[in-house]
Amino acid sequence: ARVDKAGHKHFMAKEIAEQPVVLGDALRHYLSDDGRNIALDDPKLDFASLDRLTLVACGTAYYACLTAKYWFEQVANLPVDVDIASEFRYREPPVPPRTAALFVSQSGETADTLAALRYCNGRAERLLSIVNANESSIARESDLALPIYAGTEIGVASTKAFTCQLVVLLLLALKAARDRGAMTEDQLADKLSAVRSLPALMNLTLERGEEFRRASNHLAEADHALFLGRGMLYPLALEGALKLKEISYIHAEGYASGELKHGPIALIDQQMPVVVMAPRDALFDKTVSNMQEVMARGGKVLLVTDRGGAEEADDGVWWQLIVPDCDPLVAPILYALPAQLLAYHTAVAKGTDVDQPRNLAKSVTVE
Numbered sequence: 001a002r003v004d005k006a007g008h009k010h011f012m013a014k015e016i017a018e019q020p021v022v023l024g025d026a027l028r029h030y031l032s033d034d035g036r037n038i039a040l041d042d043p044k045l046d047f048a049s050l051d052r053l054t055l056v057a058c059g060t061a062y063y064a065c066l067t068a069k070y071w072f073e074q075v076a077n078l079p080v081d082v083d084i085a086s087e088f089r090y091r092e093p094p095v096p097p098r099t100a101a102l103f104v105s106q107s108g109e110t111a112d113t114l115a116a117l118r119y120c121n122g123r124a125e126r127l128l129s130i131v132n133a134n135e136s137s138i139a140r141e142s143d144l145a146l147p148i149y150a151g152t153e154i155g156v157a158s159t160k161a162f163t164c165q166l167v168v169l170l171l172l173a174l175k176a177a178r179d180r181g182a183m184t185e186d187q188l189a190d191k192l193s194a195v196r197s198l199p200a201l202m203n204l205t206l207e208r209g210e211e212f213r214r215a216s217n218h219l220a221e222a223d224h225a226l227f228l229g230r231g232m233l234y235p236l237a238l239e240g241a242l243k244l245k246e247i248s249y250i251h252a253e254g255y256a257s258g259e260l261k262h263g264p265i266a267l268i269d270q271q272m273p274v275v276v277m278a279p280r281d282a283l284f285d286k287t288v289s290n291m292q293e294v295m296a297r298g299g300k301v302l303l304v305t306d307r308g309g310a311e312e313a314d315d316g317v318w319w320q321l322i323v324p325d326c327d328p329l330v331a332p333i334l335y336a337l338p339a340q341l342l343a344y345h346t347a348v349a350k351g352t353d354v355d356q357p358r359n360l361a362k363s364v365t366v367e
């Protein structure tokens with residue numbers, strides 16, 4: 001079917017705005033009718049018989065995998081390796097017994113990811129994939145392909161596919177926790193209710209679009225930007241930097257907040273905004289001291305946080321953007337929207353070709 005912009009200025013804006021709806025669609029497919037259980041009963045998704053999971057992808061899908069490592073390890077006590085497909089395929093790593101390999105790809109046609117899948121064929125216990133294109137090569141060649149139900153994504157910079165990949169990965173991690181006895185039925189139901197609240201929380205975040213636009217007008221003046229995050233928000237700092245560089249052409253780097261001292265702090269000056277993604281979670285105090293280190297050197301902090309975080313953060317913060325409160329487990333999915341909105345509005349302010357950024361392709365089917 002032909003897809004149009006549905007009144008939006010760009011496909012990317014439309015795809016950002018669609019996220020509450022498509023994420024809700026994905027949830028309907030993967031949850032029981034009462035929403036209290038995960039409807040994934042295929043024996044190929046039995047995590048009790050596994051010792052290890054290997055996640056492989058490229059680009060934004062790779063950052064979804066990095067986030068999933070935190071989920072699988074923390075809630076299901078299942079060790080996870082994550083790799084970039086082009087590195088994995090040529091390193092030819094050993095695949096230990098009782099390891100499932102999971103490939104994440106919006107298009108299902110990325111050449112490196114497909115080659116990594118073929119490498120695992122006959123080596124891994126099972127080949128699983130998470131795709132948006134159900135008829136794709138990666139879907140066909142896996143033992144089991146899980147669709148993300150994001151609908152056609154036209155913007156080269158991935159947005160709704162990313163959050164839908166994340167939600168499917170989170171549901172898999174919660175299923176793994178159930179299979180491995182790492183969570184009680186009540187704990188699971190509690191976490192699923194946090195997952196089900198996401199579409200509403202996303203809508204609340206999108207309603208604040210104008211604030212993101214105003215902040216972005218200032219970001220657009222920078223030549224360089226740094227993104228910081230800790231724990232589950234670290235991969236999102238990488239994704240935020242990727243989005244910004246892809247479509248606004250501002251040089252951006254993502255770092256784990258704790259690594260600030262080990263290099264990027266040398267770059268801090270008034271010219272380089274530091275975007276900090278930090279809900280007020282167990283690690284928030286540590287992030288506050290990182291922000292103080294930035295501000296003490298004249299750096300400008302743009303803090304994306306919740307109400308609690310905004311109250312606790314230092315006065316010296318240059319700009320604050322508030323996201324609704326959420327369960328820490330789902331924060332990487334909700335905080336994806338601020339990352340996307342900042343990149344989008346910055347690119348619009350700079351007048352770049354948002355949906356077709358120079359030199360980039362939607363799907364990289366050749367090496």
Ligand code: G6P
Binds near residue numbers: 058105158
């Ligand atoms: C390209 C796209 C990215 C995407 C990556 C992986 O670089 O521009 O948006 O994340 O490929 O694509 P895939 O289809 O495998 O998810």
